Each structure stands twice: as C-alpha cells, then as structure tokens.
Amino acid sequence: xxxxxxxxxxxxxxxxxxxxxxxxxxxxxxxxxxxxxxxxxxxxxxxxxxxxxxxxxxxxxxxxxxxxxxxxxxxxxxxxxxxxxxxxxxxxxxxxxxxxxxxxxxxxxxxxxxxxxxxxxxxxxxxxxxxxxxxxxxxxxxxxxxxxxxxxxxxxxx
Amino acid sequence: xxxxxxxxxxxxxxxxxxxxxxxxxxxxxxxxxxxxxxxxxxxxxxxxxxxxxxxxxxxxxxxxxxxxxxxxxxxxxxxxxxxxxxxxxxxxxxxxxxxxxxxxxxxxxxxxxxxxxxxxxxxxxxxxxxxxxxxxxxxxxxxxxxxxxxxxxxxxxxxxxxxxxxxxxxxxxxxxxxxxxxxxxxxxxxxxxxxxxxxxxxxxxxxxxxxxxxxxxxxxxxxxxxxxxxxxxxxxxxxxxxxxxxxxxxxxxxxxxxxxxxxxxxxxxxxxxxxxxxxxxxxxxxxxxxxxxxxxxxxxxxxxxxxxxxxxxxxxxxxxxxxxxxxxxxxxxxxxxxxxxxxxxxxxxxxxxxxxxxxxxxxxxxxxxxxxxxxxxxxxxxxxxxxxxxxxxxxxxxxxxxxxxxxxxxxxxxxxxxxxxxxxxxxxxxxxxxxxxxxxxxxxxxxxxxxxxxxxxxxxxxxxxxxxxxxxxxxxxxxxxxxxxxxxxxxxxxxxxxxxxxxxxxxxxxxxxxxxxxxxxxxxxxxxxxxxxxxxxxxxxxxxxxxxxxxxxxxxxx
Numbered sequence: 001x002x003x004x005x006x007x008x009x010x011x012x013x014x015x016x017x018x019x020x021x022x023x024x025x026x027x028x029x030x031x032x033x034x035x036x037x038x039x040x041x042x043x044x045x046x047x048x049x050x051x052x053x054x055x056x057x058x059x060x061x062x063x064x065x066x067x068x069x070x071x072x073x074x075x076x077x078x079x080x081x082x083x084x085x086x087x088x089x090x091x092x093x094x095x096x097x098x099x100x101x102x103x104x105x106x107x108x109x110x111x112x113x114x115x116x117x118x119x120x121x122x123x124x125x126x127x128x129x130x131x132x133x134x135x136x137x138x139x140x141x142x143x144x145x146x147x148x149x150x151x152x153x154x155x156x157x158x
Numbered sequence: 159x160x161x162x163x164x165x166x167x168x169x170x171x172x173x174x175x176x177x178x179x180x181x182x183x184x185x186x187x188x189x190x191x192x193x194x195x196x197x198x199x200x201x202x203x204x205x206x207x208x209x210x211x212x213x214x215x216x217x218x219x220x221x222x223x224x225x226x227x228x229x230x231x232x233x234x235x236x237x238x239x240x241x242x243x244x245x246x247x248x249x250x251x252x253x254x255x256x257x258x259x260x261x262x263x264x265x266x267x268x269x270x271x272x273x274x275x276x277x278x279x280x281x282x283x284x285x286x287x288x289x290x291x292x293x294x295x296x297x298x299x300x301x302x303x304x305x306x307x308x309x310x311x312x313x314x315x316x317x318x319x320x321x322x323x324x325x326x327x328x329x330x331x332x333x334x335x336x337x338x339x340x341x342x343x344x345x346x347x348x349x350x351x352x353x354x355x356x357x358x359x360x361x362x363x364x365x366x367x368x369x370x371x372x373x374x375x376x377x378x379x380x381x382x383x384x385x386x387x388x389x390x391x392x393x394x395x396x397x398x399x400x401x402x403x404x405x406x407x408x409x410x411x412x413x414x415x416x417x418x419x420x421x422x423x424x425x426x427x428x429x430x431x432x433x434x435x436x437x438x439x440x441x442x443x444x445x446x447x448x449x450x451x452x453x454x455x456x457x458x459x460x461x462x463x464x465x466x467x468x469x470x471x472x473x474x475x476x477x478x479x480x481x482x483x484x485x486x487x488x489x490x491x492x493x494x495x496x497x498x499x500x501x502x503x504x505x506x507x508x509x510x511x512x513x514x515x516x517x518x519x520x521x522x523x524x525x526x527x528x529x530x531x532x533x534x535x536x537x538x539x540x541x542x543x544x545x546x547x548x549x550x551x552x553x554x555x556x557x558x559x560x561x562x563x564x565x566x567x568x569x570x571x572x573x574x575x576x577x578x579x580x581x582x583x584x585x586x587x588x589x590x591x592x593x594x595x596x597x598x599x600x601x602x603x604x605x606x607x608x609x610x611x612x613x614x615x616x617x618x619x620x621x622x623x624x625x626x627x628x629x630x631x632x633x634x635x636x637x638x639x640x641x642x643x644x645x646x647x648x649x650x651x652x653x654x655x656x657x658x659x660x661x662x663x664x665x666x667x668x669x670x671x672x673x674x675x676x677x678x679x680x681x682x683x684x685x686x687x688x689x690x691x692x693x694x695x696x697x698x699x700x701x702x703x704x705x706x707x708x709x710x711x712x713x714x715x716x
Contacts, residue, residue, distance in 0.1 A: 058465070068338060
C-alpha cells in the first residue's frame with residue numbers, strides 16, 4: 001500500500017538529511033520524495049510517497065513529527081486532493097514505427113518536446129496511473145525507453 | 159554588550175545555571191578553554207571524551223538538570239558519540255558542545271575535521287551547526303529548552319572556531335518560541351476519564367512504570383495511585399526508584415531478568431497501566447504473548463512511543479505527573495483484594511534467590527551487603543551485563559534518581575564516569591558503581607579524574623574474571639563454547655591499579671570480609687576500588703530467553 005504524505009519543514013540547512021535519515025534508520029521505504037519551497041520562503045514542503053500499511057504510516061507520521069524542524073505532517077487519506085507527477089521520456093524510434101509512436105502519444109495527455117531521426121522526447125504531467133498507462137502502451141508496442149526521468153509525486157488538498 | 163563567541167557560550171551556560179561541565183580540550187576549542195580559565199563555572203577534566211559524555215549523563219540523571227559536556231573537533235567529537243547515544247536511548251537531557259574547524263574549511267577534510275552533526279543526527283534529539291555568531295545565544299537557549307522539555311534527550315551544538323572568535327551583541331533570550339516544536343504536556347481529559355473507568359472495572363490491574371516516572375517527577379503521584387487503588391507496581395530498569403521496592407505491592411523489575419512474580423502478574427493481568435515506558439523488547443519478550451488478556455492504558459509524553467510495539471487501547475499523551483495528578487483526582491478504587499492475594503502468593507512462590515551455601519563470595523551477596531550498608535540512601539550506578547542485573551535484582555531502590563544505568567543502549571563503561579558525574583553533583587552522598595571486571599576496564603582511566611577531584615566514588619567490582627553475561631549466554635545457548643569471554647590469563651591487579659592512581663584498593667576474597675570492606679569504603683574519603691573475587695560461573699536468574707514469552711523463564715525458580 002502506498003501513501004502520500006505532506007511534510008512542512010523549516011527551510012534550514014540539513015533538514016532533508018534529517019528526514020531521509022529517519023526513513024533509513026527506522027527501515028521505512030520511500031517510493032518518491034519531492035522537495036520545494038512554499039508560499040512562505042522560510043518553509044519547505046516535502047511530498048513523500050511511503051510504502052507500508054496503516055500502522056507503518058502512523059509511525060512514519062509520528063516519527064516525522066518528532067523531528068524538531070518538522071512543522072506539520074499530513075496525509076491525504078479520505079481528503080479531497082489532487083496529485084500529479086511529471087515524467088520526461090526519451091524513446092527510440094525508426095522510420096517504420098515512428099508514426100505508431102506518435103499515435104500513442106497523441107492519444108495520451110503527453111506532449112512532444114523534441115523529435116530526431118531516431119528519438120522522440122516526451123513530457124507528461126499526470127497522476128501515477130496516467131503515467132503508468134502511457135508507459136504500458138509504449139512498452140506494449142516494444143518501444144525501447146532510452147532514458148526516463150520522474151519527479152516524484154506532489155499533492156495538494158482541494 | 160559585544161562579546162566573543164567563546165564568551166557568549168560560557169555566559170550562556172552560566173545563565174542556564176549549569177552546575178558543571180565535563181570535557182577535554184583540543185585545538186579548535188582553545189578560545190573556549192581560554193575563557194573557562196577564569197570563568198565562575200565548574201569544569202571537570204576527564205581522561206577520555208567518552209567519559210565526559212557519561213559523566214554529564216550521570217550528573218543529569220542524578221539531578222534532573224541538563225548535563226553538559228565539551229570536546230574538540232574530529233576525534234574529540236567522535237569520542238562523545240557513545241555517550242550521546244546512551245543518553246538518547248534513555249531520554250537523558252544533555253547538551254554536548256563540540257568544536258569544529260573554521261567555517262571556510264568545513265568539507266575540505268581539514269585536520270581534525272569530522273561531520274559531527276551528520277554523525278550524531280540519528281542519536282540526538284536535535285543538533286546545530288552554528289554558522290553565525292549572532293545566532294549563538296539563541297541556539298544555546300533553544301538547545302537547553304529542547305534537551306529538557308517534552309521527552310528529554312541530548313542536543314549537540316557544533317561550534318566552528320571562527321564563531322567562537324567572532325563578536326556579537328550578547329543578549330541572552332528570555333523565551334524560546336519554536337513553531338515546529340511544541341510538546342504536549344497536558345493529558346486529554348476524555349482519555350483520562352476513560353482510563354479511570356478502565357481501572358475501576360479491572361480485576362487484575364498492574365502498573366508498569368518506566369523511566370518517565372522519574373523524568374517527570376511523578377513518583378509521589380504514582381505512589382498515590384498505587385496505594386489508593388491498590389494496584390501492584392512493576393518497573394522497568396530505568397523506572398527503578400520511582401516506586402519504593404520495600405513496599406508490599408512492589409513487584410520490582412519485569413522482563414528478561416525481572417522477578418518471576420512480576421512476569422507472571424503481567425501475564426495474568428487484565429489491565430496494564432503503562433506510564434512513561436516504551437514496551438522495549440527486553441521488557442515484553444515475545445510480543446504476541448505479552449499480557450495477552452489485558453487492556454492497555456499507555457501514558458507517555460512521546461506520541462511515537464504509543465502503539466509502536468503493542469496495540470494500546472487507551473493512549474494518553476502527556477507528562478506523567480500531570481496525567482497522574484488528574485487521574486488521581488477522579489479515580490475510584492477497583493476491588494483488587496483477590497488479586498493482591500494472588501500477588502502475595504506469587505511473591506512467596508517465586509522469590510528472587512540464589513544459592514549462598516558455598517565458601518566463594520556470590521555476586522548477589524555483595525549487592526545485598528551494599529544495600530544493607532546504605533539502606534537505599536546511596537546513588538548506585540552500574541556497568542552493563544551481569545553486574546547490572548544483579549544490581550537491579552538484589553538492591554532495594556526506594557528513591558528516584560538513585561539508580562543510574564544504561565538501559566536502552568546497554569553501554570559497558572557507563573557506570574564509573576556516571577558515578578563521577580553523580581558525585582560531582584552530590585559530593586556528600588555515598589556513590590557506588592557496581593561493576594564487572596570487563597566493563598570497568600572500558601573507562602578505568604577515569605580513576606585519575608576521580609582521585610584528582612577528590613571524589614569518594616566507590617567501585618565494587620564483581621570480579622568473575624570473565625565477561626559474565628555473554629559467557630552465560632554461551633553456557634545456555636552455545637554449548638559452553640566460551641569464545642573470547644573468559645580472561646584466561648586473568649585481570650589486571652585492580653588493587654595495584656587503584657594505588658597507582660592514588661586511589662584505595664581493597665581485595666575481598668572471603669564472605670565475612672564483604673561487609674567490613676564495604677563499610678570501610680564508605681568511610682574512606684578517597685576513591686575506592688573494592689575487588690570482590692566472586693564465583694566465576696554464577697548466572698543471572700530468572701531469565702527469559704530472547705524472543706520467548708516473559709512467563710516462560712529459566713532458572714531461579716522455586
């Protein structure tokens with residue numbers, strides 16, 4: 001089971017190391033981690049996707065709260081929210097299958113950043129499901145992914 | 159008023175009413191030591207930085223105040239690590255100050271550079287690397303506040319040498335305001351009501367009290383609760399002294415080497431009232447079989463301790479004393495008369511005991527004699543291993559802050575420097591370090607510190623010429639293959655060693671000499687080593703094998 005949690009932290013030297021260290025020291029698994037400034041420059045937000053059951057989620061939240069530089073921790077369970085991630089993808093194409101690739105991309109929310117004779121670079125923002133669907137469609141047609149970059153999930157309560 | 163960073167540090171420590179600083183000098187802390195040269199602040203020079211951290215810890219546990227230690231950068235700082243980790247595991251308030259290389263050299267692998275904030279991140283409650291002298295006073299204020307409030311713990315301040323030389327306006331802050339740190343102090347009234355009802359409805363309640371009782375000063379409220387509701391009390395190792403063990407409803411310690419009656423009582427109980435304890439594996443044994451029929455109330459200031467290891471039915475987050483006060487105001491006593499009869503029966507059936515028929519001194523006998531000589535009016539510290547468990551089992555603790563022992567981390571070499579810290583805090587109290595011949599050698603160099611500072615610490619070595627607890631496990635679980643646990647060629651001559659340092663050494667080989675030697679040590683105004691030559695293969699019983707249910711103990715049964 002994966003959970004998204006949002007952690008507001010003091011924008012201070014070493015705070016990322018504190019959070020990351022806590023996860024490794026306590027044996028929690030991070031699926032993704034996204035960090036950035038908030039509307040208040042003294043505060044950063046970490047959006048962390050954690051693997052584990054409810055009991056683990058509870059401990060993760062409590063342990064995070066125990067860190068002195070952590071201001072606030074929340075999860076998005078049973079809360080109306082939006083979550084997105086960004087993926088950049090470079091796939092290998094040739095003359096024969098290029099059109100096929102362009103068709104798959106057209107049917108998805110992805111957009112094309114650049115095409116060359118033998119590659120297409122794609123950008124897509126979406127939920128994890130949207131992104132997994134695109135990847136499955138490309139892999140289903142045996143396209144080789146040369147390079148993949150993902151941001152990790154960010155989320156916001158609505 | 160403008161002051162140099164080093165002066166700001168020392169002035170701030172004075173403002174925090176620090177009674178003593180334990181430490182060791184070095185290159186980058188020279189500016190601090192120059193200020194200490196004529197500052198009105200007691201400084202105790204240890205012979206190893208690890209001992210400085212343990213001494214600060216012993217001082218803190220004995221007094222309830224924040225212990226302070228100071229070391230230089232690099233190896234000085236890394237030598238503090240074991241002491242900081244010890245304090246962290248046992249929630250001891252401590253401020254550790256380390257020197258650091260110049261700010262512009264950080265990260266360059268400079269001489270005696272170590273990333274001590276990185277190293278200590280998982281073993282401190284919080285730590286700081288000071289990068290601006292203008293922030294120094296505020297950081298010190300915060301560090302002391304964080305160390306002593308909520309669930310206490312060690313806080314490290316890393317001070318680059320240019321910060322201690324830089325100047326800033328000194329104005330020690332009066333208040334701390336941290337938006338990200340606001341520990342819950344008051345227990346939720348609704349939860350306290352629920353707890354009161356569960357207690358009223360219980361038939362076989364047991365109070366399981368931990369170190370939180372002593373940290374929060376809840377011993378009187380605990381006594382009121384136990385006596386008013388007639389509920390037997392067992393404590394953890396760190397909870398010892400939180401409830402008088404001379405009382406008929408005391409069950410002494412529970413867990414791996416706890417009393418059989420405490421372990422049976424917990425297993426039979428229908429309500430566990432856990433206060434300031436954390437359901438450590440040495441206490442619970444096999445988790446699924448820990449108090450299988452009991453509802454659990456858990457009072458603790460640290461929310462992350464609640465439902466971490468066992469499922470808790472009624473959690474109450476808050477300060478133990480505050481919660482118990484409120485609970486005592488509304489509590490109605492359950493009828494525990496039958497339960498107390500059962501408890502009395504268990505205590506009679508499974509007393510703590512040992513075979514004392516031979517001529518050789520039994521280690522348990524030594525501990526009993528230390529109790530007889532002091533009647534509980536002493537500070538007992540321990541090393542780790544068999545000495546620690548016998549000190550827990552065969553001495554009767556009646557007052558808080560009289561038993562100082564490394565529980566969570568289990569640090570050999572803790573007891574002697576901790577005894578030094580306690581003796582610095584209370585020069586006139588009798589202080590005993592109950593030690594083993596193995597552990598004492600881990601910080602034996604502190605004999606110099608004790609003697610030079612005229613600290614009449616008594617070290618009782620239960621000398622069995624082996625690493626007893628590990629040897630015991632090898633005897634029971636590794637077919638007596640005593641791999642590197644027996645000092646075949648013997649120990650150093652502890653009596654001569656004591657004398658070499660200017661301390662007093664007394665070797666005791668006969669049972670009838672035990673009590674007189676203890677009496678002589680107490681009367682001696684110098685540091686004393688009592689070298690008790692005890693039975694080599696004596697074991698600590700009862701014992702719950704690791705991972706077994708706590709009611710299935712081996713040894714020491716009727």
